[in-house]
Amino acid sequence: MDNWIGEFKKDPRHSGIFLDFDGTISDIAPKPGIAQLHPRAAHILPSLATRYPLCVLSGRRAANVAEIVGLPHIHYIGVHGMEWLEDEPKIDPEILPFLPRLDRARQKLQSELDELPGVTVEDKMLTLGLHYREAPEQEDKALDLAQKLADTLGLKVRRGRKVVELRAPVDVDKGTALGRLSHAWRLKRALYAGDDLTDVDAFRGLRRLIREGGFEGTAIAVLSDETPIELEAVADITVLGVDGLLDILAQL
Ligand SMILES: [Mg+2]
Structure with a gap:
């Protein structure tokens, strides 16, 4: 493990750091609205961002995660x-044709949600999340409802930590975004750290870059008692919780 850290430190300009937000550099909050950047991350990230290309790749809206992290020199x-948050938020063009379907799903959810007390909808415009952290007994019903809407409207379902999301049926995910940025930044190596199922996509993105050649990737799973086994199975390194990850980042 120390080997890759040495490579990063020798050549920071070509070494990318990609981090998920919730559960990775922020402790999981009971409601998404109250999550905060971990205080140690707030201390470590600014200095990393001046040396390494650094990207926070979240399931949240780009402007929202940028506001919570609140640090400059981060993509x-x-x-x-x-x-993508450039001068202003930009939606991936592949998603645009599917916005009307998401609209219909949004309308249908409003009428169906009465059946699922305690379940809340997180509307990110490009995805609709059904959160059942506050009502775990509703998990099966929430999953069924999401699947039913996806089947009827031609959308796709993705699961996360106590959430199920409806998305456009296209291959745009954390892995494709990581690939695009790694090429744009001419990276020779990168690490990605995450704690959830959607982070498996980013791990796959790293693997694709490694297969293309001339690239080294380090996939870090941030473990908690909710860690999906799929994530642990495909990681190069596992760390215990947000603090475990920050111990590694502090060495860079
Ligand atoms: Mg996460």
Whole structure:
């Protein structure tokens, strides 16, 4: 493990750091609205961002995660790779044709949600998330409803930590976003750290770059008692919680 850290430090300009937000550099909050950047991350990231290309790649809206992290010299990508924050938020063009379908899903959800007390909808415009952290007994019903809407409207379902999301049926995810930025930044190596199922996409993105050649990738799974086994299975390194990851980042 120390080997890749040495390579990063020798050549920071070509070494990219890609980080998920919730559960990775922020402790999981009972409601998405109150999550905060971990205080140690707030201390470590500014100095990393002056030396390394650094991107926070979140499931949140890009402007939202940029506001919560609140640090300069960081590239922010939101909605699992679908929204890029440049001068202003930019939606990936592949998603645009599917916005009307998401609209219909939004309308249908409003009428169906009465059946699922405690479940809340997080509307990220490009995805609709059904959160059941506050009502875990509703998990099966929430999953069924999401699948039913996806089947009827031609959308795709993705699961996360206590959430199920409806998305456009296109291959735009954290992995494709990581690939695009790694090429744009001419990276020779990168690390990606995340804690959830959508982070498996980013790990796959790293693998694709490695297969293309001339690239080294380090996939870091941030473990908690909710870690999906799929994530742990494909990681190069596992760390215990946000603090475990920050211990590694502090060495860079
Ligand atoms: Mg996360």
